[in-house]
Amino acid sequence: METAYLRLETGETFAGTLIGKDVQATGEVVFNTSMTGYQEILTDPSYAGQIMTFCYPLIGNYGINEWDDESLALHLSGVIISDVCMTPSHYASVQMFADHMAKAGIPCLAGVDTRAVVKSIREHGAMRGIITKTPDNVTSLGSYQANDPSLVEQVSIQSNQHYEGKGSHVVLMDFGYKKSMLNALLEAGCEVTIVPYTTTFTEIKQLHPDGVMLSNGPGDPKALVPWLPQIKQITEHYPTLGVCLGHQLIALAYGAETEKLHFGHRGGNHPVKDLQSGKVWITPQNHGYTVKDGSIDEDTLTVTYRNVNDRSIEGLKHNWLKIETVQFHPEAHPGPTDAEPIFDRFLHNIRQTGEMNYAFTY
Incomplete structure (x- = not known):
């Protein structure tokens, strides 16, 4: 060696x-x-x-x-x-x-x-x-840029993938999804269609989903600003769960800002407080960006979770649409089952609501 x-x-x-x-x-x-x-x-x-x-x-x-x-x-x-x-x-x-x-x-x-x-x-x-x-001969450390949209392009699928199930039909938008996310949906009995991150609202509508999930993924969420109008339109019509990068993209779509953390949250032991129940969950995390505190329109979104260590925003909920987001990964289990209610609520919203037959104009 x-x-x-x-x-x-x-x-x-x-x-x-x-x-x-x-x-x-x-x-x-x-x-x-x-x-x-x-x-x-x-x-x-x-x-x-x-x-x-x-x-x-x-x-x-x-x-x-x-x-x-x-x-x-x-x-x-x-x-x-x-x-x-x-x-x-x-x-x-x-x-x-x-x-x-x-x-x-x-x-x-x-x-x-x-x-x-x-x-x-x-x-x-x-x-x-x-x-x-x-x-000693290094003249450049490369051109890595977290705001390069090609990072997501590198990891997203190129065409739709479909998995049969007897339950609700969930479209999983792939910004760099983890297999464990797919497994969590399949274990819940869902029919799942994974689509590229570039999939439009019109294309998703043609799949007739009951709900939509926005996955995790690499890089700066602002690299995907051109897709925010599509994301907003999707979330206005379907019960939606955003995880990690998906959480940040939904926040941006509804007018919030994101910023880079000093060194990020990456590990399996990050404490997160549920602001409604007061309980603290042990969560897995992997992100370098966060939704900026004070940038959220409180008439539209409510902060649901905060990081116990640095008080950063860990989750959001829309005040009237069936939209929930989390910065951590609820499909992983370091707690070991602390965050399972996230998926339970998402599936409950799907069963309760299905596709919303209205859209909002802002």
Whole structure:
């Protein structure tokens, strides 16, 4: 194994051992605090274009299995870890972490002082970086831009995919959806049609759905501003659930603003307070942007959840339309079942309302 380096915008350089693909990679360097779930994190499309730093010190100890991938490919640019386990122990393991990275063509640095990397990100904010063998010859850290709409284009499907079910028909708009979202709908008995993020209201109407779900996805929500009129029209006609990026896009469509967090929320232990019940949920999160406090039209939207740590907005509800949004991921279960009522309410709204036969003009 060869020595390679992570070089940050600050000029800081971190040495490690190169595993995976021997290629140079650039991207936004971020970190995730989860203690488990590295396979799901690696395959989450929301990490497109980013270099992921794992805070947990040992990665690969339970190997890679055949069913925990959240998508068919790895979309992140690179991975930074402390210790890599080359002898995984789990009955379902079919591949080592290092072999998984090599097969996916993603460079990974092991043996890095990840505590120092995370400390720098927390101090300076998420920043661009490069994985390279020649850090002294680096002249550019790449052209990664979170406001590039092509990030979503890279991870969204190109044509509709349909899954049969005996229950309500849900259209899942794919901005970079995770398989676990689809599974949650299918397990609830829903018929599901996954559509590209560019699908218009007219095209969705032709599918005759009972409700619409806007998925998670990568990058800056403002990169998708041209699609906001379509999103608003869709949400005015169908019960809608927006998750993560979907939450931010619905907020933008109804006049709110979004802003970049200093280093984002990425992990499986983020406390979120339900403002109606007062209960605190433990939630999984993966986002670098948030709905800006004070930008919401309170005559139209109500804040339903807040992050306990930094008080950022974690959820919204429309005051009269059947629209709910959450910044966290209710289909994942670190709590383990804290956020399940989100899906229950969405499906209840569908059964109760179906397609609304009215639209509003603002």
